[in-house]
Structure formats: structure tokens, C-alpha cells
Amino acid sequence: RLSRRGRTIIFSIHQPRYSIFKLFDSLTLLALGKVLYHGPANKALEYFRSIGYECEPFNNPADFFLDVINGDSTAVAASKEDDRPVDTEKVAEENVDSVVDVLHQKYLNSSLYQSTREALRKVELGQGSKQRRSKKGHEITYANGFFTQLYWVSKRSLKNLIRNPQASIAQIAVTTILALVVGAIFFGAKLDRSGIQNRVGSLFFVTTNQCFSSVSAIELFIRDKKLFV
Numbered sequence: 167r168l169s170r171r172g173r174t175i176i177f178s179i180h181q182p183r184y185s186i187f188k189l190f191d192s193l194t195l196l197a198l199g200k201v202l203y204h205g206p207a208n209k210a211l212e213y214f215r216s217i218g219y220e221c222e223p224f225n226n227p228a229d230f231f232l233d234v235i236n237g238d239s240t241a242v243a244a245s246k247e248d249d250r251p252v253d254t255e256k257v258a259e260e261n262v263d264s265v266v267d268v269l270h271q272k273y274l275n276s277s278l279y280q281s282t283r284e285a286l287r288k289v290e291l292g293q294g295s296k297q298r299r300s301k302k303g304h305e306i307t308y309a310n311g312f313f314t315q316l317y318w319v320s321k322r323s324l325k326n327l328i329r330n331p332q333a334s335i336a337q338i339a340v341t342t343i344l345a346l347v348v349g350a351i352f353f354g355a356k357l358d359r360s361g362i363q364n365r366v367g368s369l370f371f372v373t374t375n376q377c378f379s380s381v382s383a384i385e386l387f388i389r390d391k392k393l394f395v
Contacts, residue, residue: 181229182228187226187228193205197266204273210231
């Protein structure tokens with residue numbers, strides 16, 4: 167439904183069922199940090215057939231791709247010389263690293279890679295001309311500026327805060343109780359030497375409490391760091 171509204175969907179999935187796989191427009195297969203295929207999803211089987219791997223009838227294409235990448239013997243390879251199915255037990259015995267290297271090299275030699283590389287080269291040339299017009303020494307490390315990032319991160323954090331009202335209510339209640347306790351302890355401080363010491367003590371207590379209460383924000387960084395990485 168989101169895609170029909172004009173949204174671009176980037177879906178990272180491991181071994182999807184066929185009803186999900188057939189909805190894909192573009193497919194990228196990755197293994198050990200290397201691209202083994204990138205192109206239209208409906209042409210993926212045809213590409214693997216062209217490099218010698220024939221998908222068995224009634225087999226899920228996603229399972230077939232994983233079998234090929236892992237060197238599984240259930241993936242049936244078609245010999246280009248005599249068009250007869252060949253058992254891939256030799257491939258299964260090989261190291262997964264070597265299988266990935268072979269598939270990656272075949273992809274680099276394919277027309278799909280050449281067309282993708284040409285499209286990327288045009289993008290790089292366009293970015294290069296823009297950078298030449300910009301001031302020297304000004305390196306753009308992000309697609310958006312600091313204030314744009316700050317706006318969207320703040321908006322996301324505010325949404326998360328609104329969607330979890332229990333935590334907000336608890337924080338307000340704790341802050342109110344502490345304020346009443348501190349106010350009761352230091353209530354009626356006089357304007358003399360002892361009053362100054364009392365005010366210093368109250369400020370120290372409030373500052374220390376705020377510092378320790380902010381330590382809980384570290385959990386947010388730890389949790390989001392895994393998602394970011």
C-alpha cells in the first residue's frame with residue numbers, strides 16, 4: 167500500500183517467501199560485503215541461468231539464490247556446453263568465500279553491472295561539476311545540513327516521547343516530588359551567611375540530581391547505536 171502511494175520501499179529481508187518476493191521490483195543480492203546481483207527482480211532467474219545455475223521447478227527463487235550463494239548441492243547448475251543439468255557437489259565442497267568471489271566476478275563481467283556503473287558514473291560526474299563550482303576546501307560530508315538533521319531527529323524524538331506517555335508522566339511526577347522535597351528542606355532560608363550556605367547546598371543538590379537523572383539518556387545512545395551501525 168505504501169508503494170502504491172508513491173513511496174520508495176527499501177526492504178532488507180532474509181529468505182522471503184514467494185508471495186513477498188514477487189512484489190519486488192529491484193533486487194540486490196549481497197554476500198560477504200560483495201554484490202552478486204543488482205537489477206530487476208523478474209530477470210534474476212534469467213541472469214543466474216545465463217551463468218550456469220538453473221532453478222528447479224516449483225522452487226522458491228529466494229531459496230534458490232541462497233543455495234547458490236552458499237554452494238548448496240540442491241542448486242542445479244546448467245552446463246552451457248551441452249545444456250544438460252550438472253550436479254554442483256563440487257561447488258558445495260568449495261569454500262563459501264570462493265563461491266562468492268566467483269559469483270561476484272561474474273556479476274562484474276555482466277551487462278547489468280556495466281549499465282549500473284554507467285548510471286553511477288553519470289551521477290558522479292554531476293556531483294563533480296557541482297563540487298567544482300563550490301568553494302575550495304568545503305567538503306560536504308552529509309546530504310543534508312546540520313539544522314535539517316537536527317529538525318528531523320528532534321521531530322522523531324518528540325514523536326517517540328508522545329507515543330510513550332507513561333514515561334513522560336513518570337518523569338513529571340518524579341520531578342514534582344523532588345521539587346517539593348527540596349523546597350520543603352530549604353524553605354525559609356534567611357538572607358545571612360547560613361542562608362547563603364543553604365542556597366549553595368540546594369543548588370548543589372539540584373545540579374547533582376539533574377546530572378544523575380540525565381545518565382538514563384545513555385541507554386538511548388546504546389540502543390540506537392546498534393540500529394545506526
